[in-house]
Amino acid sequence: MAVNRAPGGYELPCERDLEQVWERLDEVGAGRADEHELTCPHCRTARESLQALRDATDELVAEADGPPPDLVGKIMSAVRAEVRRGHMMRLPSPEPGVVEVSEQAVAVVLRFAADAVTGIRARRCRVRTIGIGDAGEAIVEVDLTLAVSLRNATGREALSEVRERVGAAAAARVGLRVERLNLIVDDVYEADGE
Numbered sequence: 001m002a003v004n005r006a007p008g009g010y011e012l013p014c015e016r017d018l019e020q021v022w023e024r025l026d027e028v029g030a031g032r033a034d035e036h037e038l039t040c041p042h043c044r045t046a047r048e049s050l051q052a053l054r055d056a057t058d059e060l061v062a063e064a065d066g067p068p069p070d071l072v073g074k075i076m077s078a079v080r081a082e083v084r085r086g087h088m089m090r091l092p093s094p095e096p097g098v099v100e101v102s103e104q105a106v107a108v109v110l111r112f113a114a115d116a117v118t119g120i121r122a123r124r125c126r127v128r129t130i131g132i133g134d135a136g137e138a139i140v141e142v143d144l145t146l147a148v149s150l151r152n153a154t155g156r157e158a159l160s161e162v163r164e165r166v167g168a169a170a171a172a173r174v175g176l177r178v179e180r181l182n183l184i185v186d187d188v189y190e191a192d193g194e
Contacts (some may be wrong), residue, residue, distance in 0.1 A: 012042040013088070021046045025054070041088075041100065048055040089129050091175045103127045106174055108140060113169035117161045119149035121189065133177055141180040142166065147187035159183055 010018040016036070021043055028037050028047060037043050088100040103126075111122035122146040131139040144166065148155055163181055170176045 002027045012046055014040050014042040016040070016043055018046055021051055025050055028061055041098070044191060050062075058144075087129070089127070089138040089140070089176065090132060090136060092133075101174065106140075106176065108169070108175050109169055110144065110166050113165040113173075114144060114146065114162045118156055119151070119154075119158050120162055121147040121149075123147055123186065130179060137175055139177045139179045140170070141182070142170075142178055143182045143184065145184045145186050147189050148185050150188050150190045159185075 005144075012018060012021070014036070024033075025051040027033065027046060029051075036044055037047075044192040087103045089106060091099045091101055105128045105181065107125035110127065111125045112126075114120055114122035125145070128141050129138045130141050133139050144162070145163065146159075148158065162183060166181055169179045169180045
């Protein structure tokens with residue numbers, strides 16, 4: 001069945017349109033939620049963000065003297081937090097239900113693992129889910145941009161160690177399986193004191 005979407009509409013990962021969530025905000029708040037709305041983490045997160053927006057708007061309308069000085073800051077903080085979180089990745093869990101973590105949080109762990117290698121500085125890290133494993137873990141592809149010390153005479157060994165540490169950190173610290181790790185050396189630096 002084809003669904004016509006309004007131009008500029010936003011579809012959540014669960015395939016519900018954000019407009020649908022907005023239209024049903026009062027219904028869900030009054031306890032008249034359907035099964036999907038009760039269990040979907042994407043709809044719940046969207047509802048919380050929309051409720052915060054509605055509360056901020058109501059606060060603005062109620063102000064006779066204009067908006068409070070921190071209202072724009074509050075709204076922008078909420079928007080920035082949502083953007084920074086990025087896409088969510090599924091983690092294996094022995095318990096029923098789904099456990100997810102943001103791609104950004106995973107990228108921080110992987111950059112830290114790469115930084116632990118002598119003569120390497122991790123720059124950018126992009127993590128993408130490319131599948132789900134038998135244990136429910138996300139199978140990921142990682143693009144990791146690095147800077148290598150000018151004095152690093154063992155570049156090949158250092159990159160091999162980065163691969164090892166990043167793969168181990170993804171498995172042991174996060175619970176993901178790295179299917180493909182693309183290392184991109186885009187800079188050389190001279191370490192302090194060298």
